[in-house]
Amino acid sequence: MLYAILKFIYRVGLQVFFRKFEVRNRHLIPAQGPLLVVSNHPNTFMDPIVIASLLRQPVYFIAKGTVFGSGFQNWMLRQMHLIPIHRREDNPDQPISNEEAFSASFRALRDGQTLLIFPEGNSFNQRRLRKIKTGTARIALGAEAENNYTLGVKILPIGLNYSAPTRFRSNVFVNIGEPIEVADYLEAYVQDKKAATVALTDEIRNCLESRIIHTPTDEEDTLARQVETLYKKRLAATIPATAPPHIHDFILTKAIIRGINHFSQVAPERVNAIKKEINHYTLQLKRLRLHDALLGKGPTTILRKSAIGLFFLLLGLPIYLYGLLHNYLPYIIPSRVARAVTKEEEWYAPIMLTVGIFTFPLFYWLEVWLLSQWIDMEGLILVLHLITLPLSGFFTLGYWDTLLHTQAHWLLLRMFFQRRRLIEQLQKEREHIIAQLEQARVEYLALQNTGS
Structure with a gap:
């Protein structure tokens, strides 16, 4: 009852908090379990709220054990469908046992429930996917093993993409992937539990990484954001007409990051040169309290x-x-x-x-x-x-x-x-940067078309 009330309240609150709440592939969400929902974790408690609001069925949450405390607090958290799991980094001096959490997860899946897991473990306000832990695969495969491999457990990957995770009236884009059929790994699991667990974990990682904006380093993310500011509007004209409007920003940002990754490998000196030029231009704007959009x-x-x-x-x-x-x-x-x-x-x-x-x-x-x-x-x-x-x-x-x-x-x-001369100089810098980005795009597309 408490869960249902809170879900309704938060569902209304999300529509007010976010300026845009966009969901891709909502139809891929299974209406019932046994289901494991996995997601990246950039925004702490906001992430389970966003995901739970999309699912019609009740969701049980795998949460770190440190959020549990007194008897009343434990009761309250369990009413909210939280299942504690203990991590070595939370209590490095204590012996770790997650038998209770795994048993509770197995029971939930056996009963056709839906579990939500953030396999990165911790929450980081960054546009990247960190190392994926094997717990999700172990729970999925272990639940099947305990029930003679007849449950039909599925894993639903969901990518969460926030425009500004900490800001009111920002945007969120929820990118839902095709469910992973755990049954595809059961034969391999019977032969080699560890290898099957690693293989399923790798697929989970690949599915999540393809559904989020993933930048390997903070430096690369900064450059990607700067290029987005300068070039995304020009790049928008290249999007296929068949692409739904709500995924345009996601497509553009992914394309920019792929381009940066490519040229960082084949022409790092060229990337460094344009990075310096962009940094100089951005610093000038900041000193003058101007925005790039105005200069165009x-x-x-x-x-x-x-x-x-x-x-x-x-x-x-x-x-x-x-x-x-x-x-x-x-x-x-x-x-x-x-x-x-x-x-x-x-x-x-x-x-x-x-x-x-x-x-x-x-x-x-x-x-x-x-x-x-x-x-x-x-x-x-x-x-x-x-x-x-x-x-x-x-x-x-x-x-x-x-x-x-x-x-x-x-x-x-x-x-x-x-200060007309200064503004004209900034506009020339801007045009020069955009021309270089456009040239890089043309070269990258030419390589893609030739299969190089």
Whole structure:
């Protein structure tokens, strides 16, 4: 019961927290178990919330044993379908035994349940897949062995891709893969348990890596993000018309990373040269408080957008102030709580989501109650006022974004007149970088077409 209530609340909360919540291949999710769901783990507690919200059936979570504590806490976590598993890195001085966790997992699969496992073990706010542990394969194959290889266990790989994991109103792209049939490994498991376990683990890794943005190092990820900023819009024109719109960004980023990997191997000096050029250009923008997207527009376009933005800001100011007055406290409290509770960025988003689920309804209910008591507001008027509270909150967020963009437009316009030569030099640098990226794309595609 508690699980069902929390799932409903979080499902609603996710639609508010994320600007875009996009799912690819939702139809591949099996409607029932026995099922093991595996995923990368970039965003701590947010990851199981996102995945559980997509599955119709209840989900049981394999969680590290350190989250369990007192009797009441253990009871609460078990009501939320958490199964503890102990890891050597959590208690290096203690003997490790996961017999209870494996037994509980075997029982769950035998009963046709769905388990969620993050085979990386820990959560890291990075765009890469770390070493995959063998626990998932051991549970899947072990459950089959305990039940005479008749369960029909499947493993569903899910890739989680966040645009900004710790930020409110960011985007998440959930990339679901074809289920892995554990039955394909049972014959090999009978012959050699270790080899079959390793082979299944390797397939899990390959499936997950193909469904996420994977950059091997922080340095490569930084370069990929810079190229995305400069070149993704130009590159978007090359996407096949048949590709669904919600996977465009994913396709483009994967293509950029493949290109970087290729040229890092065959022409590292060329990559280093363009990296230096991009870093210099990016540093100049940062010093001037400008954004790359603005440099690709001419003064006429900037002036027109500035005028439109200013008109919207003036017209929408009363609604903005109304929304700010009624939404500021429930909006700011989750952020303050997250930063007070932890210094680890990976926990900011789930804490903000959890606290926000309570602060917004609580503040809205309190305000409606006070209005009904103080000024005798009731009936339809009270209901209409309640509806305006979240709507004005969303308007306030949009208004603030418009304000920031309009400020940036006016800043660039001022520089066009005061420091025109500097802006023209930056635009030339930008054009030169994009020309090099375009040339690299043409060469890479030529190699691909010739099969080299």
